[in-house]
Amino acid sequence: MTDVQRSLVLVKPDGVRRGLSGEVLRRIEAKGYTLAAVELRTATPEILAEHYAEHEGKPFYGPLVEFMLSGPVLAVVIEGQRCIEGFRSLAGATDPTAAAPGTIRGDLGRDWGLAVQQNLVHGSDSEESAAREIGIWFTEL
Ligand code: RTP
Ligand code: MG
Numbered sequence: 001m002t003d004v005q006r007s008l009v010l011v012k013p014d015g016v017r018r019g020l021s022g023e024v025l026r027r028i029e030a031k032g033y034t035l036a037a038v039e040l041r042t043a044t045p046e047i048l049a050e051h052y053a054e055h056e057g058k059p060f061y062g063p064l065v066e067f068m069l070s071g072p073v074l075a076v077v078i079e080g081q082r083c084i085e086g087f088r089s090l091a092g093a094t095d096p097t098a099a100a101p102g103t104i105r106g107d108l109g110r111d112w113g114l115a116v117q118q119n120l121v122h123g124s125d126s127e128e129s130a131a132r133e134i135g136i137w138f139t140e141l
């Protein structure tokens with residue numbers, strides 16, 4: 001019985017700016033997941049309103065959207081056995097200061113005083129979110 005999933009991963013603007021896109025892709029591939037789609041994209045307010053709909057109204061929402069518009073993001077669809085949970089493990093805790101060593105955020109995330117926001121990557125958190133988010137970023141998939 002296989003449980004092959006797809007997940008939406010974003011290398012956020014801080015990761016692209018710092019030249020870490022390749023390092024994130026390397027870790028995804030080293031784990032054994034395949035890349036189903038990869039595209040450098042500049043987000044729009046419309047895309048982000050959909051992508052972050054669950055956070056609308058929270059205090060960090062406005063700054064988060066502004067940050068996500070500050071430069072291109074690498075949008076990636078990954079595929080593999082239980083890759084939704086698996087990528088969240090690779091990414092580590094939301095706050096890079098608290099994220100474990102060995103994780104993307106724990107190894108590479110820096111505390112800029114905005115650490116919880118500039119945490120390098122996004123990964124879908126459920127099968128429902130993954131399907132919804134892949135549809136937002138890759139209308140052709
Ligand atoms: P992501 O969605 O990016 O994979 O991260 P996550 O599930 O670990 O975190 P989530 O709760 O979904 O929050 C989405 C993103 O919003 C920013 N954030 N800032 N307190 C804050 O200032 C705060 N909390 C969250 C982060 O960029 C987080 O990844
Ligand atoms: Mg999330």
